[in-house]
Amino acid sequence: MxxxxxxxxxxxxxxxxxxxxxxxxxxxxxxxxxxxxxxxxxxxxxxxxxxxxxxxxxxxxxDKSLRVDGKRWKTYMExxxxxxxxxxxxxxxxxxxxxxxxxxxxxxxxxxxxxxxxVGARDDYDLWAAEVDDETFSWDKMQTRFRKLETFAGTIDIPEKQKYGQPEPTNHGNKGGLHVGYAKEWDSDLTMVLDAFEEAGIQRNLDHNSGNPLGFGLCINSASEGIxxxxxxxxxxxxxxxxxxxxxxxxxxxxxxxxxxxxxxxxxxxxxxxxxxxxxxxxxxxxxxxxxxxxxxxxxxxxxxxxxxxxxGLRDHFFAPLVVVRNPQTNDRNDFYQDQVAMEAAMNQWEIDGTGPWTRYGCQLGIGWLKSDRITSSEEFKDLPQPVQDFMNRETIPHYEIISHFPVHFTFPQLFQDYSYICLPVFLMNEQSVGEVRLQSPDPDEPLSFNPKFLEHPFDRRACIEVYRHLWDLAKYHSFAKDTVSTIMAPASESDEDILQFWKDNLSSSxxxxxxxxxxxxxxxxxxxxxxxxxxxxxxxxxxxxxxxxxxxxxxxxxxxxxxxxxxxxxxxxxxxxxx
Structure with a gap:
């Protein structure tokens, strides 16, 4: 009508x-x-x-069930x-x-x-403002809008865990319609990984949404109170x-x-x-x-x-995973994911009051953005236009991102019977490959052709090799490696050729x-x-x-x-x- x-x-x-x-x-x-x-x-x-x-x-x-925090990894399959x-x-x-x-x-x-x-790096937005010659897009203006948008739940109730996240209230809002923050409960081995990476030399970041994302810490989620x-x-x-x-x-x-x-x-x-x-x-x-x-x-x-x-001008981030099996005694994920009755009971509890295991398992990630001397010393980096090099050398601009505790079994259930694994995806930042979207038909109901041209640029190929090698070094550091039993997904060897081949075989769009x-x-x-x-x-x-x-x-x-x-x-x- x-x-x-x-x-x-x-x-x-x-x-x-x-x-x-x-x-x-x-x-x-x-x-x-x-x-x-x-x-x-x-x-x-x-x-x-x-x-x-x-x-x-x-x-x-x-449908309210599409909002379960611990199931947010599979909603895209609907x-x-x-x-x-x-x-x-x-x-x-x-x-x-x-x-x-x-x-x-x-x-x-x-x-x-x-x-x-x-939210990204303050230098991202200052570059945006410079490129369009308009301070409307500068970090100071954008941060004000971020604060207005959100209600931030950044309280960590358990005293011994408060050292992992200490956001400055001035970086966040408390009256916006978008509820974001930390999960109330975490996987039991998350802090173990945060500590191990810090011991391996990775700087701790207590609030990645401050305008400087560099370092490793707790991920801020677009979820709150289990929803x-x-x-x-x-x-x-x-x-x-x-x-x-x-x-x-x-x-x-x-x-x-x-x-x-x-x-x-x-x-x-x-x-x-x-x-x-x-x-x-x-x-x-x-x-x-x-x-x-x-x-x-x-x-x-x-x-x-x-x-x-x-x-x-199509640009996109992409990533590849490292997945390792861990000592089951370091976590209790098998007690939940291997027990269908437990998962159904947890869903019933969530429907009643929004609490329970579905607000714990898979709800809190570790996340960090890092710079790489290996990248900036490479010939591929030195061949980039000088303004690109200068931007990537700015104070708050990372070269790659690592996530811990990505629950990849939701995506590839056939690969997992033991859920004590840890998945560590590594994401390349500032990719130089540029793709395009094109028409396929005069029919406006036909989809476009999407071609991001992943890995086309030689810088991206070199950077992927170097960032994955660093991820592997972190996984082999003794504080982390002592609890690793075996490897599920990784390159065949540490050679440049095998690492790049792994990216070609396993790269995914973000x-x-x-x-x-x-x-x-x-x-x-x-x-x-x-x-x-x-x-x-x-x-x-x-x-x-x-x-x-x-x-x-x-x-x-x-x-x-x-x-x-x-x-x-x-x-x-x-x-x-x-x-x-």
Missing amino acids: AHERSYDFIVIGGICLLPIVTIYQPLTKFIGGPAGCTLAASLASSARKPTVLLLEAGGRNE ENMNWGSQTTPQEHCNGRRLDYSRGKGLGGSSSINFGVYT RSTAADLLSEELDNLRIVSDSPVQRIILERNRVVAAEANGKKCGLYRSFGSLETPKILMHSGIGPAEELSKFNIAINHDLPAVGK WHMTGTVKMGKDGDSDAAVDSRFCVFGVENLRVADMSVVPVLTNNHTQATAYMTGATCADVLIGEYSLNK
Whole structure:
């Protein structure tokens, strides 16, 4: 049924359409993820209370059991919550097609990711501000938005564990809609690993969300009180000026003389007065005739505006694991994961009061970001452009990340009968390989072709070898190695060749896709959007999601996505005097 009503703003997932008079019919295919939900909620919460419509392609994901903290590692397997994307065959990964999961439904990818809440390095945001010549994106401004967004549960109740996490209250918020923090209970051998890595020479980090992530410590989770947090939590029911319509797909936007006038969903027009937005942004733009003219011509798509940067610049983090079997006496995971009755009883307890073993096992990770002299002394590093070298040598910029206690048996259950293992994934930061997304068909319902070109750049290949070698050194340090029984996943040997082959065989995406509608200065050949989120050459169209972010921030990028939406909201609230 058609709904006739006027709205001040329409947010199509990450694409937002602004001051609008519209006849809306609920037909759209976008995701209300971290950026879109933050943008919609922030606009609706402004003093003038504009009317906001948020369109979501998937469902509302209201099943409470999808929020169990200890099961957040398997939510992405729910078919109705995942678009099920894959990459193209990766030339440097043995031709493998890699999982490229994206969340489907309200909350977007925050509903299916692994719940690691990390804001990145202050130098990431200062570089962003410098690249677009706008202090709106500087660390000081972004940190203020981070504090406003969150309610941080950083209290550690057990006195002997308080030395592992001591966040400064000034780095965190206590009134935001997104609940993040530490789990109340931890796997029994987590502190053993934290201590062993410190003994091996790794600096302790008591708060990785301070703006300096370097060092190893407790991971801050996008979960609290045993419940996963998602972007949908920002959409307060008290906002009666915010309307949410789910199960709705937009294939394209409609322009007249480079001015957005409508959106089209399933062949029907939704009339718009003004418009800005984003989500599956490159796809929507290209099917709307905004993108590389040569690419659009291949599919006989009428060219409204030749914008070569659209679909280019894809960057993403990737990782590979080291998995070792541990002495079962060092932990009690077998007592839980090998006992179906215990797991069912724990689920019943969680449903009653949100407590119990499902708020302990797999709920608290160790995490750290490190620099590497082995990387910076390599010829591959010295061959990088000088500005890239200078950035990677900045004070707060890491070269790689290590996680401890990743419960990989949820992903590969067939590999595990003994759950006393520890999985240590290592993530490369500041990858230099740059990929692209391209059209595969003139049909706007066909998915894009995703090609991140993992390991294409020689720096990435060298860096992967060096960071994995350091991870192996940590695992062989006597404080850790004394309890290791055997190895499940690791390279065949410590040679460069075998380590690189292991990456090719086992590399996975972190689902941190960034930069395909890159923000930049007017005239930048690789940019599609300005620092006000406006698409170059198109009136009334703005984009505010991870596609515009010009820096692959050194974190798990859901936090950056939240900040992209919050920053766009601040820009719009200022431009339209919504807080007056």
